[in-house]
Amino acid sequence: MTNEIITTLSCCIGSMQLKLSDFGLKKPSFEKILTEKFQSPQNRLNVNKNLNLLVDNHFEYLNPVCPLCGSHHVNKQEYQDRNPILGDFGSQKIYLRRYLCKNCNKKFVTSLDSIIKPRHRYANVYIDNMKSLIETGYRSLRKIVEDFQTFFGVSPSHQSIKNWLTNKAKNRIQNISNIYSGYYCYDEQYLKINGERKYRLTLYDTILNIPVAEEIVFKRTPEAIKNFIQQSTINHPLIAVTTDHFREYKNIMDELGVKHQLCIFHLFKMIGSTVYKLLKSKKVLKREKISLCLYFTDIKNIFRTYDYKIALIRLEILLDKFNNIPTVLKRYISKKVIFDFQRLTHFMRDPLIKRTSNQVENYYRQTEPEQIKTIYKTNKGILSYLYLKMNKWTKKHGKKINTH
Numbered sequence: 001m002t003n004e005i006i007t008t009l010s011c012c013i014g015s016m017q018l019k020l021s022d023f024g025l026k027k028p029s030f031e032k033i034l035t036e037k038f039q040s041p042q043n044r045l046n047v048n049k050n051l052n053l054l055v056d057n058h059f060e061y062l063n064p065v066c067p068l069c070g071s072h073h074v075n076k077q078e079y080q081d082r083n084p085i086l087g088d089f090g091s092q093k094i095y096l097r098r099y100l101c102k103n104c105n106k107k108f109v110t111s112l113d114s115i116i117k118p119r120h121r122y123a124n125v126y127i128d129n130m131k132s133l134i135e136t137g138y139r140s141l142r143k144i145v146e147d148f149q150t151f152f153g154v155s156p157s158h159q160s161i162k163n164w165l166t167n168k169a170k171n172r173i174q175n176i177s178n179i180y181s182g183y184y185c186y187d188e189q190y191l192k193i194n195g196e197r198k199y200r201l202t203l204y205d206t207i208l209n210i211p212v213a214e215e216i217v218f219k220r221t222p223e224a225i226k227n228f229i230q231q232s233t234i235n236h237p238l239i240a241v242t243t244d245h246f247r248e249y250k251n252i253m254d255e256l257g258v259k260h261q262l263c264i265f266h267l268f269k270m271i272g273s274t275v276y277k278l279l280k281s282k283k284v285l286k287r288e289k290i291s292l293c294l295y296f297t298d299i300k301n302i303f304r305t306y307d308y309k310i311a312l313i314r315l316e317i318l319l320d321k322f323n324n325i326p327t328v329l330k331r332y333i334s335k336k337v338i339f340d341f342q343r344l345t346h347f348m349r350d351p352l353i354k355r356t357s358n359q360v361e362n363y364y365r366q367t368e369p370e371q372i373k374t375i376y377k378t379n380k381g382i383l384s385y386l387y388l389k390m391n392k393w394t395k396k397h398g399k400k401i402n403t404h
Contacts, residue, residue, distance in 0.1 A: 059110045060097035067111075071103035080109055084116045085154060086123050122156055130161065171379055172215040173387045174232065175394060181207035182237030183352050185360040186229065187244065188220055194377045200386075201225065203232045204360040206242065207352060210398045211363060211390050216379045222248050226255060240346065240353045245270065245336075250343070261346040264303045265356040271296060271332050278328065288326065295325050299337060303355070308348040315341070363393065 052062050064074045079095035086092050096110040116123045126148070133147055141161050149155045189200040199220045203212040213232035217224045225248070229241070240259035243249045244266040253260035275296050278284050284292075295318075302314045315337070322330065337344070347355040367389040376382040 056095070057093060058095040058097070059112065061099075061110055064097075064099050066099075066101035066104060066106065067108055068106050069101060069104040071101055073102040075100045075102060077107075082116075084121055084123055085126075086115070122154070122160065126152070126154070126156070171217070171383070172213065172228075172231075173383050173390065174213045175211055176391055177208070177210060177212075177394060177398065179208075180205050180212055180233065180236045181352070182239035183207050183354070184212065184229075184233075184238075184240070185242045185354060185357040186225075186249075187357055187360045187364070188225075189364050191216070191376075191382065193379065193382060198379075200382075201228045202360055202363070203229055204363060206354045206359055208399050209359065210394045211360075214383070214386055214390070216383060222252050225249075226252050229256060240350065242354050242357050244357060259346045259350065259353060260343050261353050261355065262340055262343045263355070263357045264344065264347075265358060267303070267336065267344065268300055270336075271299065271329070274328055274332075291324075292326050292329065295321075295329050299329065299333065302337070303344060306348050306351065308345055311345055311348060367393065 077098040185204040191198050201215045242261040244263050347353040
């Protein structure tokens with residue numbers, strides 16, 4: 001059998017796996033490209049780098065080495081045939097040489113894992129295309145099959161699509177990034193999965209502008225939240241966390257030993273919801289409504305500065321007029337502004353701490369719109385979708401830490 005690179009399969013490989021940088025004015029060198037593209041699985045030794053393409057779509061290693069023990073004492077055996085679907089060229093019958101290692105007595109097969117995974121019929125490019133479709137927005141399995149038929153001329157089964165999409169994680173996903181700043185936002189979102197009420201916990205790096213991890217839990221207990229944050233930041237800094245005003249967060253953050261910033265936006269929203277109801281009421285006099293607006297503005301002005309000393313001065317000025325303040329605002333000043341003043345002003349003492357949790361709220365709006373919050377039937381299904389959205393967000397919006 002002569003060593004000859006045949007046209008059909010070579011074109012398939014080129015169209016499926018080559019990058020623009022592989023091409024120049026001359027015809028690409030397949031010997032060079034195959035060396036770069038065809039790698040052994042990660043759990044094996046990466047030892048076979050030279051691949052021969054023989055006549056009639058036969059593949060074998062040049063000077064094969066056992067990927068399990070590294071031995072060069074290898075016997076060639078028969079070919080194993082496969083019928084993968086390779087892009088525009090459709091189904092192609094290929095033959096992969098099998099080998100027997102005389103040292104460890106283990107068998108192995110010529111690997112084309114960079115093009116198509118073992119026991120898969122569809123080339124890896126189809127999985128990449130499927131992920132790209134999902135990253136643009138929610139699609140049902142049936143819709144994905146229709147898209148494949150329309151755009152790629154193939155119809156993988158619903159189960160194949162599900163297998164490609166399903167993430168291995170049962171309840172939790174972690175970002176592909178291995179560096180975090182230590183400054184985070186934390187929030188949770190209500191979901192309904194297969195009719196059951198569950199919660200999506202999210203830790204978000206505010207400096208890098210990326211999600212760190214997400215987890216689906218049945219109940220948002222203090223233990224679940226604390227364990228989630230600890231597991232998400234193992235071997236990473238944990239300096240400050242910005243949250244909304246859910247009462248359990250204070251104890252959780254104190255136990256974690258972090259600077260706990262309460263969201264200023266949620267504070268304004270909390271007070272504003274009460275004030276606006278009174279402003280719409282016909283029972284409240286006009287001068288009382290004016291007083292409510294003026295003193296509410298004074299409260300907001302306390303936190304409209306990044307200077308802690310100025311905030312204290314504004315608070316003291318407001319307290320000097322405490323007897324004149326409407327009763328409804330007195331309660332908020334006593335129970336929230338004064339009682340939580342240190343947690344509300346961490347951002348003034350450390351400029352890296354975010355004053356609101358708006359970043360994670362925006363991430364929620366972009367990755368899990370309201371109309372699909374009740375669609376998924378399993379934790380794996382929603383996490384597989386969120387993992388693709390997480391990776392796309394990281395690539396598109398992620399920032400680098402300035403080390404200077």
